[in-house]
Amino acid sequence: MNIELTDVTRTFGRNKAVDGVSLAVGPGVFGLLGPNGAGKTSLLRMLATVLPPSSGTVRLLDRDPSRPAARTEIRRRLGYLPQNLGYYPSFTVAEFVEYFALLKEMPAHQVPKAVAAAVERVDLGPRAKARLRTLSGGMLRRVGIAQAIVNGPDLLLLDEPTAGLDPEQRVAFRTLIRDLGQHATVVVSTHLVEDVGTACSEVALMAEGKVVFRGTPDELTAQGEGHQVGDSPLERGYSAVLAASREQVAA
Amino acid sequence: MNDPSLNEPIGGGSRSAANDDIDLDRVWVNVAAEVWRRHPGRLERTAARLLRSPGLARALFTTPSLLLPWLIASAVVLAVGALTQVGAGQPVVWLIAPAVAAVGIAYSYGPGLDPAWELSCSMPVSDRLVLLTRGVAVFAMNAVLGLIASAATLGTHASAGTAQLTFAWLLPMTAACAFALAVAVAVRSAMAGAGAGVGAWLTLVLAHSATDGAGGGLSAPALTSAITDANLYLPYLAVAACCAVIVLFATRPRRGLL
Numbered sequence A: 001m002n003i004e005l006t007d008v009t010r011t012f013g014r015n016k017a018v019d020g021v022s023l024a025v026g027p028g029v030f031g032l033l034g035p036n037g038a039g040k041t042s043l044l045r046m047l048a049t050v051l052p053p054s055s056g057t058v059r060l061l062d063r064d065p066s067r068p069a070a071r072t073e074i075r076r077r078l079g080y081l082p083q084n085l086g087y088y089p090s091f092t093v094a095e096f097v098e099y100f101a102l103l104k105e106m107p108a109h110q111v112p113k114a115v116a117a118a119v120e121r122v123d124l125g126p127r128a129k130a131r132l133r134t135l136s137g138g139m140l141r142r143v144g145i146a147q148a149i150v151n152g153p154d155l156l157l158l159d160e161p162t163a164g165l166d167p168e169q170r171v172a173f174r175t176l177i178r179d180l181g182q183h184a185t186v187v188v189s190t191h192l193v194e195d196v197g198t199a200c201s202e203v204a205l206m207a208e209g210k211v212v213f214r215g216t217p218d219e220l221t222a223q224g225e226g227h228q229v230g231d232s233p234l235e236r237g238y239s240a241v242l243a244a245s246r247e248q249v250a251a
Numbered sequence B: 001m002n003d004p005s006l007n008e009p010i011g012g013g014s015r016s017a018a019n020d021d022i023d024l025d026r027v028w029v030n031v032a033a034e035v036w037r038r039h040p041g042r043l044e045r046t047a048a049r050l051l052r053s054p055g056l057a058r059a060l061f062t063t064p065s066l067l068l069p070w071l072i073a074s075a076v077v078l079a080v081g082a083l084t085q086v087g088a089g090q091p092v093v094w095l096i097a098p099a100v101a102a103v104g105i106a107y108s109y110g111p112g113l114d115p116a117w118e119l120s121c122s123m124p125v126s127d128r129l130v131l132l133t134r135g136v137a138v139f140a141m142n143a144v145l146g147l148i149a150s151a152a153t154l155g156t157h158a159s160a161g162t163a164q165l166t167f168a169w170l171l172p173m174t175a176a177c178a179f180a181l182a183v184a185v186a187v188r189s190a191m192a193g194a195g196a197g198v199g200a201w202l203t204l205v206l207a208h209s210a211t212d213g214a215g216g217g218l219s220a221p222a223l224t225s226a227i228t229d230a231n232l233y234l235p236y237l238a239v240a241a242c243c244a245v246i247v248l249f250a251t252r253p254r255r256g257l258l
Helices: A040-047 A068-076 A093-103 A108-121 A137-149 A167-180 A193-199 A217-223 A233-250 B014-018 B024-036 B042-051 B054-065 B067-086 B091-109 B117-121 B127-152 B159-187 B190-211 B220-228 B230-250
Strands: A003-012 A015-025 A028-033 A055-060 A078-081 A155-159 A185-190 A202-207 A210-215
Touching: A003 A040, A015 A040, A015 A055, A015 A202, A015 A210, A028 A040, A028 A167, A028 A193, A040 A055, A040 A155, A040 A185, A068 A078, A078 A137, A093 A108, A093 A137, A093 B054, A108 A137, A108 B024, A137 A155, A137 A167, A155 A167, A167 A185, A167 A193, A185 A193, A193 A217, A193 A233, A202 A217, A202 A233, A210 A217, A210 A233, A217 A233, B042 B054, B054 B127, B117 B127, B127 B159, B127 B190, B159 B190
Parallel strands: A028 A185, A028 A202, A078 A155, A155 A185
Antiparallel strands: A003 A015, A003 A055, A202 A210
């Protein structure tokens, strides 16, 4: 298992963002669904070793990220796209991706080829020399994806990766992560249900900091039988599980 | 870490389909890699060797491109320098001054203003080491500016103040920060480096105050003289030179670097 979480909790003051989550995830594409404020981003930040858990244990790539040496090794094999990825406006696309390839301690002689491959994979080859300040929001998102995959990560964490992408780009992106999921563990956090249905082999649904459902997209769809809210079968399954979760909390 | 798919055809193989014998996608990636390749300058290559990290060297040389943080960090350094002039009779200023400057630089390059801070925190190159490197860059650049200003104001009414700011504040801080970075690079621990830097600073201030014949103890004039003593300018430079030697020795050229 590349990700093993046991009773992980993260609090910010009195607010419990992640509440006793236990998960084990192996290679493949894993979808993390949930409404805004469900705790997806906090969970992803803990998986990215940016945020330590308040309690519980985290193991990533068979290592304990609380130990500095292990954390460094995990980070070398990690790709992370934060929800709010900042950019240096004066960098070109290639420079930005190269910068993070170097910070990921890739061997210097491998960097140019890895940068070219990553930029091509997100279809930004024609804009490789363009300054980031000249790119659209969707293109910037693809730059973020390129820096995340430049080191060929064993663990790829993508927070709202399709935000700002047009429909054609989203289709291409789903193909890309399915391809990446053959070699690595890819965790995609999103509130867009259709992203999960077509790209993920497994999905977890979070609400109020807890995982309230885990299964395949088909199993999530099955939860929605007889439920009226939602435009697609998967959305109905999503809404049904969330509604049941809220009723449970209210009771 | 090394994804074999990086060398595989990209984009579904439309170019591959055109010819079974030549993998045009792979050829294209190789061509693109050469066309887009950035050639680091001699200084950056040297820094990569000294810091034992091309990533850290890149972070150092991209520092000026973060224009606003650079200016704010410089303003913080100079403001603290000016503060030390105002509070020259108060010993506490000398003791806390490095911490104040460090906080200013940390904020300027940290979550406050660095747009890619969260991403940087997930990188194996320690964000603290990057911060320390940038701290040296900020102090060194300002020390150079201070030296230029001192030379420019030589013989004028402002020369004494400019020289004191440069030699009493910027040069010692550069030396302390360079020492911290040297230790950090040698032991690959930013915490150890920062601890060594702060320890060196405190030792310098307190030792001189204890041995000062004028008053002894922690008297304000003694503490002030520990930093403003012109006889110490050479030792400061010697400390910086020793740091360079340590870094050179600890970072002998190895494979895999630029």
